Amino acid sequence: MHRKKDVGIPHKEAAINCCDEVHPLAKSIGAVNTIIIRRPIDGKLIGYNTDCEACITAIEDAMRGRKYVNGKDLETSPLAEKIFVLVGAVGARRALAYGAKSRGARVVIFNQRAKALAHAVSGEALPYEDLDRFSPQNNMILANASSVGMEPKSNETPIAKGALKAYEVVFDAVYTPRNTRLLQEAAESGAIVVSGVEMFIRQALGQFRLFTDGLAPEAFMRKLILEQF
Numbered sequence: 001m002h003r004k005k006d007v008g009i010p011h012k013e014a015a016i017n018c019c020d021e022v023h024p025l026a027k028s029i030g031a032v033n034t035i036i037i038r039r040p041i042d043g044k045l046i047g048y049n050t051d052c053e054a055c056i057t058a059i060e061d062a063m064r065g066r067k068y069v070n071g072k073d074l075e076t077s078p079l080a081e082k083i084f085v086l087v088g089a090v091g092a093r094r095a096l097a098y099g100a101k102s103r104g105a106r107v108v109i110f111n112q113r114a115k116a117l118a119h120a121v122s123g124e125a126l127p128y129e130d131l132d133r134f135s136p137q138n139n140m141i142l143a144n145a146s147s148v149g150m151e152p153k154s155n156e157t158p159i160a161k162g163a164l165k166a167y168e169v170v171f172d173a174v175y176t177p178r179n180t181r182l183l184q185e186a187a188e189s190g191a192i193v194v195s196g197v198e199m200f201i202r203q204a205l206g207q208f209r210l211f212t213d214g215l216a217p218e219a220f221m222r223k224l225i226l227e228q229f
Helices: 014-018 024-029 051-064 093-102 112-120 128-133 161-166 181-188 196-212 218-226
Strands: 003-006 034-038 044-048 083-087 106-110 140-144 167-172 192-194
Touching (some): 014 044, 024 044, 024 051, 024 093, 034 196, 051 093, 051 192, 083 128, 093 112, 093 140, 106 112, 106 128, 128 161, 161 181, 167 181, 181 192, 196 218
Parallel strands (some): 083 106, 140 167, 167 192
Antiparallel strands (some): 003 034
16 A cells, blocks of 8 residues: 655655655656655655646636536647746745646746746746836736635735736635635636536545545535635
């Protein structure tokens, strides 16, 4: 039987060094959130990342206006050729950047300390102070991977409400509270909003598949997780 471990913030990047093997996706992202202890075969630690597909499919499905279903979607991603604006330096930042790049989006990270990551995804890193003035085109995608807006500072937001009119979709990795100030103001500005709770649910579904080699009881897991938020 495989044994398994969840890896949370701030250990996801460091956890790679603890693994004997790392799945190619997790290796390219540079972060692991799931470790499988491969027993009784050889006892090796195998690292995976379920955050990437969780957050990216949540955004894609919201744009397509449909619910998540198990299995692969072979349609062209609605993120293709979009400007994907990423805020933050921790958490799901790497997963979001690599996921957006894999779907053909142009990634712009508002954190100058993220130059190496921006280069890795053929994007660019700009000063956070310029975020409110950044509007080269309409219908962009905004993803908050910072802790801004998280309880107990739920009255904060990473971007001015007036700047949200340039965004088609706004995703917030913060899930406490579930409906952050950023998401409230984005909805009021006419954007499609995606809660971090949806990412939380989907990454758990991905972990269940790794842990059991089977499909997760999605309806039950959704109900169980949503009752906690």
